[in-house]
Amino acid sequence: MKRSLENIEEQFETFQILNEEGKIVNEDAMPELSDEDLKEIMYRMVYTRILDQRSIALNRQGRLGFYAPTAGQEASQLGTQFALEKEDFILPGYRDVPQLIWHGLPLYQAFLFSRGHYHGNQMPEGVNAFSPQIIIGAQYTQAAGVALGMKKRDKKAVAITYTGDGGTSQGDFYEGINFAGAYQAPAIFVVQNNQFAISVPVEQQTAAKTLAQKAVAAGIEGIQVDGMDILAVYAATKDARERAVNGEGPTLIETLTYRYGPHTMAGDDPTRYRTEDMDSEWEKKDPIVRFRKFLEEKGLWTEEEENEVIEKAKEEIKAAIKKTDEQPKQKVSDLISNMYEELPAHLQEQMEEYKAKESK
Amino acid sequence: MAQMTMIQAITDALRVELKNDENVLVYGEDVGQNGGVFRATEGLQDEFGEDRVFDTPLAESGIAGISIGLATQGFRPVPEIQFFGFVYEAMDAINGQMARLRYRSGNTVSMPVTIRSPFGGGVHTPELHADSLEGLITQQPGMKVVIPSGPYDAKGLLIQSIRDNDPVVFLEHMKLYRSFREEVPEDDYTIDLGKANVVREGNDVTLVAYGAMVHSALKAAEDLEKDGIDAEVIDLRTVMPVDFDTIIESVEKTNRMVMVQEAQRQAGIASYVVSNVQERAILHLEAPILTVAAPDTVYAFTQAEEVWLPNYNDIIEKVNKVINF
Numbered sequence: 001m002k003r004s005l006e007n008i009e010e011q012f013e014t015f016q017i018l019n020e021e022g023k024i025v026n027e028d029a030m031p032e033l034s035d036e037d038l039k040e041i042m043y044r045m046v047y048t049r050i051l052d053q054r055s056i057a058l059n060r061q062g063r064l065g066f067y068a069p070t071a072g073q074e075a076s077q078l079g080t081q082f083a084l085e086k087e088d089f090i091l092p093g094y095r096d097v098p099q100l101i102w103h104g105l106p107l108y109q110a111f112l113f114s115r116g117h118y119h120g121n122q123m124p125e126g127v128n129a130f131s132p133q134i135i136i137g138a139q140y141t142q143a144a145g146v147a148l149g150m151k152k153r154d155k156k157a158v159a160i161t162y163t164g165d166g167g168t169s170q171g172d173f174y175e176g177i178n179f180a181g182a183y184q185a186p187a188i189f190v191v192q193n194n195q196f197a198i199s200v201p202v203e204q205q206t207a208a209k210t211l212a213q214k215a216v217a218a219g220i221e222g223i224q225v226d227g228m229d230i231l232a233v234y235a236a237t238k239d240a241r242e243r244a245v246n247g248e249g250p251t252l253i254e255t256l257t258y259r260y261g262p263h264t265m266a267g268d269d270p271t272r273y274r275t276e277d278m279d280s281e282w283e284k285k286d287p288i289v290r291f292r293k294f295l296e297e298k299g300l301w302t303e304e305e306e307n308e309v310i311e312k313a314k315e316e317i318k319a320a321i322k323k324t325d326e327q328p329k330q331k332v333s334d335l336i337s338n339m340y341e342e343l344p345a346h347l348q349e350q351m352e353e354y355k356a357k358e359s360k
Numbered sequence: 361m362a363q364m365t366m367i368q369a370i371t372d373a374l375r376v377e378l379k380n381d382e383n384v385l386v387y388g389e390d391v392g393q394n395g396g397v398f399r400a401t402e403g404l405q406d407e408f409g410e411d412r413v414f415d416t417p418l419a420e421s422g423i424a425g426i427s428i429g430l431a432t433q434g435f436r437p438v439p440e441i442q443f444f445g446f447v448y449e450a451m452d453a454i455n456g457q458m459a460r461l462r463y464r465s466g467n468t469v470s471m472p473v474t475i476r477s478p479f480g481g482g483v484h485t486p487e488l489h490a491d492s493l494e495g496l497i498t499q500q501p502g503m504k505v506v507i508p509s510g511p512y513d514a515k516g517l518l519i520q521s522i523r524d525n526d527p528v529v530f531l532e533h534m535k536l537y538r539s540f541r542e543e544v545p546e547d548d549y550t551i552d553l554g555k556a557n558v559v560r561e562g563n564d565v566t567l568v569a570y571g572a573m574v575h576s577a578l579k580a581a582e583d584l585e586k587d588g589i590d591a592e593v594i595d596l597r598t599v600m601p602v603d604f605d606t607i608i609e610s611v612e613k614t615n616r617m618v619m620v621q622e623a624q625r626q627a628g629i630a631s632y633v634v635s636n637v638q639e640r641a642i643l644h645l646e647a648p649i650l651t652v653a654a655p656d657t658v659y660a661f662t663q664a665e666e667v668w669l670p671n672y673n674d675i676i677e678k679v680n681k682v683i684n685f
């Protein structure tokens with residue numbers, strides 16, 4: 001009798017191109033990227049790290065609301081997004097604001113989302129995305145639907161969606177990958193395995209040795225990638241995208257990564273569930289550090305350049321916060337008018353009631 | 361007696377029942393070492409072991425579904441849904457399955473499950489964390505729904521819920537978790553399900569409320585007293601089943617009623633309560649029963665939350681209307 005779990009880890013060996021020392025270890029898999037592309041990738045990672053630091057500080061000052069820190073996950077987030085085209089549709093989770101920003105969501109709107117203002121959820125014309133999903137897993141079935149629609153419209157585009165290691169336990173996760181597989185729809189399912197779902201370690205989440213192997217049951221491609229290596233993440237996503245638009249079906253990408261910060265800024269205390277040793281083990285794998293080494297070696301990056309990015313990011317964030325502050329205050333009557341295309345009578349009545357109160 | 365916050369009283373109730381009955385199991389997302397995102401289960405895994413207090417995979421449908429299965433093995437499950445907005449994920453397991461098992465088994469199977477869950481507005485959570493979704497559960501025959509308004513009630517009601525042999529959804533308003541302390545006995549005591557509590561006596565108008573709105577109603581009553589209006593305030597404690605006897609007795613005395621809920625007007629339990637009261641007491645009423653509720657939108661985005669939520673001024677306004685009718 002052959003046992004199905006024998007050697008399963010071999011089949012889902014971690015895909016890596018750039019190691020922790022910033023050395024290319026898998027030359028054959030090196031994606032085609034110009035020097036300019038490489039610099040752009042570095043620019044985005046450094047910028048996003050600063051955005052995370054500033055967002056945390058702004059949250060502590062009470063100037064931002066809900067925020068899920070992103071530091072550590074830049075390669076997973078930005079590497080997948082960099083492989084996309086404008087017409088691709090993103091269905092993010094709550095931690096995936098950076099992908100939206102690089103897909104075209106203005107910073108001040110990201111801040112409005114954080115503050116709980118509906119304008120933060122209004123995607124600008126041409127930004128193909130939903131605002132971040134709060135319900136773990138819900139985006140997975142929706143992504144299968146977006147992809148199916150794209151297929152029916154003969155679009156050369158993909159739906160890409162994100163969840164975490166915890167998210168792979170939800171029914172919606174399995175339904176989403178299965179539907180997309182059944183229809184051979186052009187979807188990319190990204191699982192950012194940052195080792196914890198709030199406090200629950202991935203080993204307690206599932207008996208599966210890898211999360212990528214969950215693709216097998218759905219009959220779709222699955223790959224586990226070093227999620228701290230932006231070249232590997234980019235290459236895997238690019239490949240998945242190509243196959244998807246060629247009608248070869250969906251892919252599940254598991255990226256091995258780590259969130260350095262707390263789960264969100266609402267009182268999570270990581271010292272309750274992980275050790276300093278574990279933190280520092282993962283910090284050694286940092287996506288920016290290794291990519292910087294790689295670029296410096298190639299003569300493509302200097303300290304001055306990095307400082308310029310940092311300054312630019314800080315300035316743009318400052319300007320965006322100013323713009324956020326200047327937005328009109330959200331009123332209950334706004335919320336009422338956003339309920340239906342045509343307001344039913346009972347809501348019209350409530351609208352008048354609130355407008356009267358608001359004008360006092 | 362000790363001074364406890366509501367969250368402490370809840371932890372205490374869980375501890376009492378974990379001690380009293382070895383069949384009690386406590387589980388959910390992050391309830392183990394982390395002690396729950398609100399620390400409701402703080403220290404319980406250390407005290408009772410991983411066999412009795414444990415983390416689950418991230419799946420509400422699974423959490424509710426295994427509760428049905430565990431109950432068949434003689435356990436008394438006390439699962440947590442991390443925030444009640446996530447209950448949509450578990451709706452089939454709860455309303456479609458758990459609620460109906462006694463009935464569909466011809467009264468041969470009991471489901472002694474108590475699903476605890478935080479909910480409620482005013483604490484600036486993201487979407488689907490604060491919604492008042494009690495109405496979804498009360499609309500399902502077979503379920504009981506308990507919503508305490510403070511520490512003392514929370515402990516007594518939670519212990520009683522756990523001991524109840526029918527499924528109970530026990531909703532904990534987040535704003536009440538740490539907002540005040542009360543004297544709470546350290547040993548075990550119970551408060552009957554389905555019994556309302558007259559928290560303030562009065563002769564002119566009956567305010568019926570539950571959860572955090574009990575406090576808004578009490579605050580309104582204090583203000584109304586200055587205007588010479590003497591309001592009686594009833595805390596339902598259990599919103600399914602509803603204690604109509606206590607409400608009717610009060611309305612027969614005051615002849616006026618205002619129903620208060622945090623849920624939207626079309627949601628919650630206000631319509632159910634009001635329709636029953638008018639059927640039983642119409643001849644005692646001097647004015648229509650008015651309802652204070654949130655507007656019929658999806659739960660407000662954080663920035664408009666404070667205005668959107670019903671407050672004591674809304675209650676005063678409605679009371680003045682029924683008094684001057």
Ligand SMILES: Cc1ncc(C[n+]2csc(CCOP(=O)(O)OP(=O)(O)O)c2C)c(N)n1
Nearest residue numbers: 134135136164165166167196197198389446
């Ligand atoms: C349906 C649902 N259940 C529970 C939660 C509460 N919650 C928010 S994030 C989270 C952990 C998610 O972990 P993971 O999927 O690994 O993503 P990560 O936060 O690590 O990026 C939980 C339990 C939720 N938002 N939605």
Ligand SMILES: [Mg+2]
Nearest residue numbers: 164165196197
């Ligand atoms: Mg995670």
